Amino acid sequence: MVKTVLTDNFNRHLEYLRISVTDRCNLRCIYCVPKGIVPKVPHADIMRYEEIMRVINIGVAAGIRKVRVTGGEPLVRKGIGPFLKSLGKIDSLTDISLTTNGCLLENNVDMIKSAGIRRINVSIDTLDRDKFAYITGYDVFDKVWRGIMRAHAAGFSPIKLIVVALKGFNDQELVDMARLSLEYPFHIRFIEYMPIGNSRMHAGDSILAPEIRKQVETLGKLVPLEKKQMDGPAERFRFEGAPGEVGFIRPISRHFCATCNRLRLTADGHIRPCLLSDRQVDVKGPMRAGCSDDVIAGIFRTAVEYKQNVHHCNEDTAFKVADQMSGIGG
Numbered sequence: 431m432v433k434t435v436l437t438d439n440f441n442r443h444l445e446y447l448r449i450s451v452t453d454r455c456n457l458r459c460i461y462c463v464p465k466g467i468v469p470k471v472p473h474a475d476i477m478r479y480e481e482i483m484r485v486i487n488i489g490v491a492a493g494i495r496k497v498r499v500t501g502g503e504p505l506v507r508k509g510i511g512p513f514l515k516s517l518g519k520i521d522s523l524t525d526i527s528l529t530t531n532g533c534l535l536e537n538n539v540d541m542i543k544s545a546g547i548r549r550i551n552v553s554i555d556t557l558d559r560d561k562f563a564y565i566t567g568y569d570v571f572d573k574v575w576r577g578i579m580r581a582h583a584a585g586f587s588p589i590k591l592i593v594v595a596l597k598g599f600n601d602q603e604l605v606d607m608a609r610l611s612l613e614y615p616f617h618i619r620f621i622e623y624m625p626i627g628n629s630r631m632h633a634g635d636s637i638l639a640p641e642i643r644k645q646v647e648t649l650g651k652l653v654p655l656e657k658k659q660m661d662g663p664a665e666r667f668r669f670e671g672a673p674g675e676v677g678f679i680r681p682i683s684r685h686f687c688a689t690c691n692r693l694r695l696t697a698d699g700h701i702r703p704c705l706l707s708d709r710q711v712d713v714k715g716p717m718r719a720g721c722s723d724d725v726i727a728g729i730f731r732t733a734v735e736y737k738q739n740v741h742h743c744n745e746d747t748a749f750k751v752a753d754q755m756s757g758i759g760g
């Protein structure tokens with residue numbers, strides 16, 4: 431492997447930047463942005479699009495090749511269409527993807543497609559309309575489902591459906607979620623809940639992947655899939671003959687730090703080496719003080735220096751990340 435600016439002390443090449451374009455969200459998921467207990471980043475502290483683009487361009491010159499736009503809810507931010515379009519014009523980016531809660535997907539599918547994005551993740555923790563309203567605070571399941579169907583009809587591939595598995599909430603539904611992969615070419619991704627920021631959930635509410643898998647396999651045998659280059663950390667499977675996939679993202683029960691290739695740009699302008707560590711480097715402050723591109727490249731290098739070998743979040747329920755997921759960018 432070629433050692434570049436973005437190769438860390440553990441020889442991981444960090445070529446993937448996840449960007450939270452806003453901490454604002456139009457849902458209030460009780461494990462992510464629960465009503466009333468999540469402080470908002472003041473508007474003036476949110477990175478402007480031109481600032482984000484500058485950081486991306488410097489990152490790309492240093493070796494960033496993949497970008498995911500996330501939040502908060504990226505589709506609520508004004509001007510997201512032109513921003514995605516300008517991302518699509520950066521030749522050296524080999525992959526641009528978007529994570530959304532799907533509420534505004536139906537009417538934005540064409541815009542997202544015309545920006546050159548083909549891979550989207552949609553968060554959907556339940557297929558039950560009432561439970562959806564309970565977990566998100568809004569009765570918008572039907573709207574989200576229509577958005578998913580519209581993206582499917584428009585040829586987005588893969589469409590990953592992200593399910594946070596939570597005890598006492600969707601534990602009776604994991605099989606139904608996995609069953610979707612038998613009907614549609616969707617990639618169902620079960621993720622273990624992580625104790626991040628103010629939340630109405632607790633570390634002990636996470637259902638760990640072995641338990642999810644045990645339940646899901648009551649539907650049929652899961653056949654392991656070979657790892658592909660664009661794969662994230664998910665352990666991927668398919669039911670025999672299914673058009674879709676089932677995957678497990680296991681930040682708690684099996685750390686995937688050894689293969690982590692990510693950096694994050696937070697909504698308030700920090701480069702963050704690890705989701706599960708609050709150590710990050712301010713890039714917005716120096717930029718607004720008029721620093722050069724070289725200084726920003728140096729900030730990337732510092733963030734890479736800070737990247738730890740492994741994170742320290744495990745089944746020990748005492749661990750907690752202070753910052754909010756919405757600002758970091760999930």
Ligand code: SAM
Pocket residue numbers: 455461462500501502503504529530531551552553592594621622623624625626755756759760
């Ligand atoms: N608004 C978009 C959405 O809902 O997909 C993007 C932002 S959201 C923070 C990104 C992903 O993080 C979602 O799939 C959400 O379910 C997940 N997420 C949020 N908080 C989490 C937590 N504490 N543990 C695990 N996943 C979490």
